Amino acid sequence: MSSYFASYLVVPRYSLSATVYVSTPVGDAFIVDRVYHSCLVAIGSLETRVDLLLIDMVDFDVILHMDWLSPYHAILDFHAKTVTLALPVFHQLEWRGTPGHSTNRVISYVKARHMVEKRCLAYFAYVRDSSVAVPSINLVLVVREFLEVFLVDLLGIPLDSDIDFYIDLAPGNQPISIPPYHMAPPELKEWKEKLQDFLEKGFIKPSVSP
Numbered sequence: 001m002s003s004y005f006a007s008y009l010v011v012p013r014y015s016l017s018a019t020v021y022v023s024t025p026v027g028d029a030f031i032v033d034r035v036y037h038s039c040l041v042a043i044g045s046l047e048t049r050v051d052l053l054l055i056d057m058v059d060f061d062v063i064l065h066m067d068w069l070s071p072y073h074a075i076l077d078f079h080a081k082t083v084t085l086a087l088p089v090f091h092q093l094e095w096r097g098t099p100g101h102s103t104n105r106v107i108s109y110v111k112a113r114h115m116v117e118k119r120c121l122a123y124f125a126y127v128r129d130s131s132v133a134v135p136s137i138n139l140v141l142v143v144r145e146f147l148e149v150f151l152v153d154l155l156g157i158p159l160d161s162d163i164d165f166y167i168d169l170a171p172g173n174q175p176i177s178i179p180p181y182h183m184a185p186p187e188l189k190e191w192k193e194k195l196q197d198f199l200e201k202g203f204i205k206p207s208v209s210p
Contacts, residue, residue, distance in 0.1 A: 001036065001052040005061040011036050013054065022055060030055050041068075044093045046085065048072070058109045126187040 020032045034054040075084040081097035143150045198204045
């Protein structure tokens with residue numbers, strides 16, 4: 001069970017007596033040490049209880065493994081995307097998934113993060129619906145109360161402050177140097193316009209990071 005889904009439960013959480021190594025269908029692996037006992041799982045008119053392990057995943061809310069499927073005589077039809085519970089003393093229950101496109105080219109967030117950490121090339125897509133009006137900042141309650149602070153457009157550099165602010169680096173450390181990365185053309189165009197505006201107003205000046 002994912003941490004996000006667990007936030008909606010009202011049952012207590014317990015620590016396992018021993019940690020468990022869990023692999024998910026998307027290829028991720030986790031060390032689990034927390035569990036929610038006797039959680040209600042309802043499929044149609046069938047209600048059952050199951051212990052759910054807490055996993056830091058974002059691809060699924062809950063994964064029911066073979067230890068739960070086997071006692072209920074589950075029949076998996078991958079082509080039809082159905083799960084049928086064929087209990088001898090109960091009428092058959094069928095759960096049908098939503099037809100969709102193949103996900104063989106989709107990876108999980110955790111796997112993507114690991115690939116980026118290994119310096120695999122990644123691209124960030126900036127998507128915005130231009131047909132939807134952007135909400136006005138004046139709709140924010142705090143902004144309406146302090147309009148003199150949240151100006152629509154800055155007219156110049158603020159006055160010098162009496163407080164000097166410094167960021168002390170730990171001994172032996174150097175400023176962080178990050179190589180440039182690709183940006184979507186619309187986002188790059190917007191940033192260039194903002195930077196040019198700041199340059200003309202004197203808010204910033206050209207600089208080269210060491």
